[in-house]
Amino acid sequence: xxxxxxxxxxxxxxxxxxxxxxxxxxxxxxxxxxxxxxxxxxxxxxxxxxxxxxxxxxxxxxxxxxxxxxxxxxxxxxxxxxxxxxxxxxxxxxxxxxxxxxxxxxxxxxxxxxxxxxxxxxxxxxxxxxxxxxxxxxxxxxxxxxxxxxxxxxxxxxxxxxxxxxxxxxxxxxxxxxxxxxxxxxxxxxxxxxxxxxxxxxxxxxxxxxxxxxxxxxxxxxxxxxxxxxxxxxxxxxxxxxxxxxxxxxxxxxxxxxxxxxxxxxxxxxxxxxxxxxxx
Amino acid sequence: xxxxxxxxxxxxxxxxxxxxxxxxxxxxxxxxxxxxxxxxxxxxxxxxxxxxxxxxxxxxxxxxxxxxxxxxxxxxxxxxxxxxxxxxxxxxxxxxxxxxxxxxxxxxxxxxxxxxxxxxxxxxxxxxxxxxxxxxxxxxxxxxxxxxxxxxxxxxxxxxxxxxxxxxxxxxxxxxxxxxxxxxxxxxxxxxxxxxxxxxxxxxxxxxxxxxxxxxxxxxxxxxxxxxxxxxxxxxxxxxxxxxxxxxxxx
Amino acid sequence: xxxxxxxxxxxxxxxxxxxxxxxxxxxxxxxxxxxxxxxxxxxxxxxxxxxxxxxxxxxxxxxxxxxxxxxxxxxxxxxxxxxxxxxxxxxxxxxxxxxxxxxxxxxxxxxxxxxxxxxxxxxxxxxxxxxxxxxxxxxxxxxxxxxxxxxxxxxxxxxxxxxxxxxxxxxxxxxxxxxxxxxxxxxxxxxxxxxxxxxxxxxxxxxxxxxxxxxxxxxxxxxxxxxxxxxxxxxxxxxxxxxxxxxxxxxxxxxxxxxxxxxxxxxxxxxxxxxxxxxxxxx
Numbered sequence: 124x125x126x127x128x129x130x131x132x133x134x135x136x137x138x139x140x141x142x143x144x145x146x147x148x149x150x151x152x153x154x155x156x157x158x159x160x161x162x163x164x165x166x167x168x169x170x171x172x173x174x175x176x177x178x179x180x181x182x183x184x185x186x187x188x189x190x191x192x193x194x195x196x197x198x199x200x201x202x203x204x205x206x207x208x209x210x211x212x213x214x215x216x217x218x219x220x221x222x223x224x225x226x227x228x229x230x231x232x233x234x235x236x237x238x239x240x241x242x243x244x245x246x247x248x249x250x251x252x253x254x255x256x257x258x259x260x261x262x263x264x265x266x267x268x269x270x271x272x273x274x275x276x277x278x279x280x281x282x283x284x285x286x287x288x289x290x291x292x293x294x295x296x297x298x299x300x301x302x303x304x305x306x307x308x309x310x311x312x313x314x315x316x317x318x319x320x321x322x323x324x325x326x327x328x329x330x331x332x333x334x335x336x337x338x339x340x341x342x343x344x345x346x347x348x349x350x351x352x353x354x355x356x357x358x359x360x361x362x363x364x365x366x367x368x369x370x371x372x373x374x375x376x377x378x379x380x381x382x383x384x385x386x387x388x389x390x391x392x393x394x395x396x397x398x399x400x401x402x403x
Numbered sequence: 404x405x406x407x408x409x410x411x412x413x414x415x416x417x418x419x420x421x422x423x424x425x426x427x428x429x430x431x432x433x434x435x436x437x438x439x440x441x442x443x444x445x446x447x448x449x450x451x452x453x454x455x456x457x458x459x460x461x462x463x464x465x466x467x468x469x470x471x472x473x474x475x476x477x478x479x480x481x482x483x484x485x486x487x488x489x490x491x492x493x494x495x496x497x498x499x500x501x502x503x504x505x506x507x508x509x510x511x512x513x514x515x516x517x518x519x520x521x522x523x524x525x526x527x528x529x530x531x532x533x534x535x536x537x538x539x540x541x542x543x544x545x546x547x548x549x550x551x552x553x554x555x556x557x558x559x560x561x562x563x564x565x566x567x568x569x570x571x572x573x574x575x576x577x578x579x580x581x582x583x584x585x586x587x588x589x590x591x592x593x594x595x596x597x598x599x600x601x602x603x604x605x606x607x608x609x610x611x612x613x614x615x616x617x618x619x620x621x622x623x624x625x626x627x628x629x630x631x632x633x634x635x636x637x638x639x640x641x642x643x644x645x646x647x648x649x650x651x652x653x654x
Numbered sequence: 655x656x657x658x659x660x661x662x663x664x665x666x667x668x669x670x671x672x673x674x675x676x677x678x679x680x681x682x683x684x685x686x687x688x689x690x691x692x693x694x695x696x697x698x699x700x701x702x703x704x705x706x707x708x709x710x711x712x713x714x715x716x717x718x719x720x721x722x723x724x725x726x727x728x729x730x731x732x733x734x735x736x737x738x739x740x741x742x743x744x745x746x747x748x749x750x751x752x753x754x755x756x757x758x759x760x761x762x763x764x765x766x767x768x769x770x771x772x773x774x775x776x777x778x779x780x781x782x783x784x785x786x787x788x789x790x791x792x793x794x795x796x797x798x799x800x801x802x803x804x805x806x807x808x809x810x811x812x813x814x815x816x817x818x819x820x821x822x823x824x825x826x827x828x829x830x831x832x833x834x835x836x837x838x839x840x841x842x843x844x845x846x847x848x849x850x851x852x853x854x855x856x857x858x859x860x861x862x863x864x865x866x867x868x869x870x871x872x873x874x875x876x877x878x879x880x881x882x883x884x885x886x887x888x889x890x891x892x893x894x895x896x897x898x899x900x901x902x903x904x905x906x907x908x909x910x911x912x913x914x915x916x917x918x919x920x921x922x923x924x925x926x927x928x929x930x931x932x933x934x935x936x937x
Contacts, residue, residue: 138722142723242754242758242761245754246754246758246762249754249758250890253891253892257894257895257896330765331767332766332768341768341885342885343766344766344886346889350899351896354896355898356896356897356898357891357896357898357899357902358891358896359896360889360890360891360897360902361762361890361891362888362889362890363762363763363765363766363887363888364765364887364888365766365768365769365885365886365887366885366886367885367886368884368886368906368907368910371886371889371906372903372906375899375902375903379899430936436706436708436739436793436794437706437794437796438706438740438741438796442739444935444936446934446936449694451934451935453739453793453935454739455739457742463742476745478738478745478746480735480737480738482737482789482791483733483735483789483791484693484696484699484712484714484791487695489714489716489787493735493737495746525738525742525745527737527738527739527742527745529737529738529739531693531710531791532693
């Protein structure tokens with residue numbers, strides 16, 4: 124990891140205090156047990172219920188297009204800049220390119236993040252790029268590159284989904300030619316239960332393997348998909364964990380159904396964008 | 404702490420059991436990969452090097468193109484697992500850049516660049532296991548790869564290291580252990596048939612009076628290596644030419 | 655590699671009739687050659703050749719401090735280096751995007767404790783653990799890089815030997831580990847559940863497995879599936895292009911079927927491997 128000379132970081136051995144608080148007994152296992160016994164999630168939702176979404180465009184005045192999205196407590200801001208010539212390239216290319224940068228703000232996660240992108244953020248950037256590449260009409264932007272920057276202000280689960288949704292709206296506002304709006308949803312799976320739109324603690328719970336005597340089902344995973352709703356195309360699919368085919372199929376069904384619910388929100392947002400720009 | 408080991412024992416044996424003027428075992432193969440135009444693999448003792456040659460092809464950046472010669476582009480890279488201690492970066496550090504330049508220097512002396520104006524030849528060398536004498540192994544591998552690619556060269560360029568043991572006896576083909584102990588190392592890249600020296604480099608030090616005999620030893624080593632490489636090339640031609648029958652004309 | 659339209663149509667028709675350019679059917683693999691123990695001073699190594707895709711993997715061990723939030727677990731890190739031998743585009747930093755993608759997919763695939771048990775790498779809770787550094791060197795690229803890399807990694811991990819720790823001396827903050835001197839005093843890693851990746855490409859209306867370079871250019875959408883004992887350890891869509899959800903399900907089914915078959919054959923080969931005199935690249 125390159126050393127950051129511009130900022131005064133804490134000592135390297137320092138560790139967030141929550142680690143010691145955890146020793147008092149709140150573990151992933153306990154959270155899951157409670158959820159399973161009450162048959163309702165810790166924040167009161169049903170298993171296939173999404174959190175409240177807030178979506179607003181035009182939040183960054185300097186950017187050509189921008190959007191701010193809240194999914195429950197997760198807050199993400201995305202800005203899209205004017206297409207510019209692909210830097211560091213001397214030959215002419217018939218198709219344009221997208222440059223995506225996904226970053227967690229240092230204060231957004233329980234453990235402080237560094238200012239440089241680490242491997243996880245680089246992976247999320249490439250997933251986001253994959254999702255948006257299918258929707259942007261790259262052949263209409265020869266030799267140009269569109270820059271998309273996503274910043275997560277508060278990570279409470281499903282940050283990448285929120286970023287991709289907001290990026291779709293920002294692209295539309297920026298006037299970049301796109302085929303369709305992008306809808307993205309995350310689901311966490313643990314013990315055969317699909318947790319739609321998981322919070323951060325639920326995401327972490329779905330990434331761990333619970334002890335197998337009490338919980339015999341080995342399925343645990345986090346799945347994130349992005350869909351172009353009108354075209355009925357999955358432009359991006361990412362699963363990590365340990366899942367059987369049937370579990371994966373049921374998660375996929377739930378996700379594709381949920382993507383449709385995001386469409387009216389995005390449409391309303393874009394409609395207000397157009398009407399506001401027409402009004403004197 | 405182990406006591407300081409001598410490079411040459413009283414019986415005349417070195418640390419790995421060789422005599423002073425013995426080369427390590429060399430095994431090599433041409434045409435290891437199908438994608439590059441030419442490729443070769445060489446093992447000198449435990450040092451293992453892969454070389455790949457692409458070209459001649461169009462120059463990638465138009466500013467560098469030259470109207471009367473071909474550009475030789477080399478890259479030296481060491482695998483992360485090639486040394487005892489795991490390396491952090493395979494290339495891009497100063498040592499790799501320096502060795503790339505030395506390799507380019509050695510190859511420019513033999514490749515007939517005037518035959519390919521406006522073109523570029525890429526030579527990539529990858530060290531899989533570093534056990535002393537990596538530069539000579541790279542030069543030898545690059546020579547074989549260039550021959551495999553069918554690029555005309557004036558003659559073989561071979562490289563060898565030599566050292567001085569017990570302040571008196573010149574030794575051939577230095578291994579990593581001998582380098583680390585502190586023996587002086589003279590690296591020579593030469594054209595064995597014409598006796599010309601392309602590159603000479605030295606680390607540590609010894610008295611100037613010893614230089615002629617160490618240099619002679621190294622040049623002798625280059626001649627021996629050339630003979631080994633030549634045999635390998637002839638065998639390779641026989642292998643690939645036997646299907647069409649033209650190998651039988653070379654006796 | 656650039657293909658003209660006629661070549662692409664030819665490949666498309668071949669896939670439709672279940673008879674690809676090199677004579678395989680849609681689920682056939684090209685011949686695979688595997689050799690282990692190539693890099694002598696690494697703890698484990700393997701070289702895998704899938705037609706003309708060549709991958710060399712070496713496993714090195716280090717003693718490290720575990721993460722504070724996971725004190726019982728060791729570490730597993732992947733480092734991928736695309737050598738310029740494969741194509742001149744990989745010169746300098748050209749191969750970094752591909753290398754990062756490979757490393758990320760491998761990390762996702764090995765994340766679950768079901769696939770690889772990191773608890774076995776713990777030496778002293780919270781203080782010392784083994785860190786396995788898996789270094790992958792791509793020597794030649796002939797299509798289907800993900801499969802070749804995952805198989806080579808599995809073989810290298812199978813070939814690795816972890817030295818046993820004879821004793822630990824704890825003196826306040828100083829910890830001294832006494833590693834066994836004998837070469838034969840070591841334990842092997844359990845790779846039965848290590849994931850095997852399968853790349854499924856959609857060409858035309860059908861899905862194929864193990865695409866060659868030309869076929870990769872023709873695909874409209876590709877999915878990389880990592881299978882570990884019938885379960886999916888990671889699924890990622892790669893390349894440009896999108897898929898219909900039904901096609902996605904079909905690809906997943908195909909990937910699982912092929913992955914299970916490939917894994918079975920691979921494990922059999924691994925168990926039957928005889929330590930031969932080193933041949934390496936000389937053959």
